[in-house]
Amino acid sequence: MSHSAEDEEPSTAATDPLAVSRALLVGVKRGESVEAERESLAAHSETALDALDDAERLAFWLNCYNAAAQLLVADRPALYESRRRFFAADALTVAGTALSLDDIEHGLLRGHSKYGLGYLPRVRPAAFERRHRVDSVDPRIHFALNCAAASCPAIAAYSTNVDAELDDATALYLDRTVEFDPDAGPFGRGVVRVPRVCLWFHGDFGGVAGVRALLRDHDLIGADDRPWVRYHGWDWTRRVGWFRDDET
Structure with a gap:
């Protein structure tokens, strides 16, 4: 999978949510300050998120999760000693809404409970989640999400070409495991x-x-x-x- 856009200088003035999510993840990868990108995501309107189609929304939340997990473990490493607290802690603010890793993975990407082996729905999802979640669960996300554990797949920045990129990530992770x-x-x-x-x-x-x-x-x-x-x-x-x- 080619991620040539990762080698470009990210624009912190970008207003497209997907572009900002990619710039955030690229900045995390490079060890640069990402405060501008974090502030941009926090300040985005929900209307801007509404403009994403389902593929863009999928790529956006994958990038947000992977960046948020890396930032959370860097900013608050002691949280990782309690996985319950780590996944439930506020990790990233998007359009004025503070989100945990659980919110992003199980609410916005999956729309299902983290319990029950994937068969149980989310109980009383928040309005933000109902408005901005991906339409249907794509099991390939489990080969793309990295929560900073050794068994996690490697991190990549996802784009409008997310379908092919997820195929690539799935093939790489399955081949390894x-x-x-x-x-x-x-x-x-x-x-x-x-x-x-x-x-x-x-x-x-x-x-x-x-x-x-x-x-x-x-x-x-x-x-x-x-x-x-x-x-x-x-x-x-x-x-x-x-x-x-x-x-x-």
Whole structure:
């Protein structure tokens, strides 16, 4: 995936929310001051957010989440010792509304509860969330969101080309994490081990059948394979600043 725009100087005067979210993430990556971008996002009107189409909205909230997580762990590192507090803390203000990482991920990107393996709706979503959330959950977000844990995928800045960019992110993360042993397990069906997020958000993926379909789409299992699905553990060791350009 090419992110040539990341190498351009971000304009802090940008009024387009998606452009500002990208500039924020690029500034975080470079270790620069991002106060101008944070202030710009906070000052944006909700009308400006309304102008985003669904693909732009998806890219916008992905960028906001990844930038906010990096900033939160840098500004308040002690919070990371309590994941409940870390994900619930105010992390970024957008259009005058303070948002936590949970608000962005589960409210604006997923529209579902963080509990219940992806099958439960959000209870009493706020008006801001109802107005600005992505129309439907895209399971590929789980291969793009980075909460500063070692098991998280690497960070990239998303754009209007978010569909292709998410395909790329998904392929990279699955290639790094999926393990398939066609000879393991009962009845000769094999065993495939997949990332923990496929269990935590089972419903987002369409259950086991959906996980297998995703693996077939990425040629990680054969068209006729129906392996037993098992899940890797999750390494919560803090890892900050892991951007896609840092991969070798």
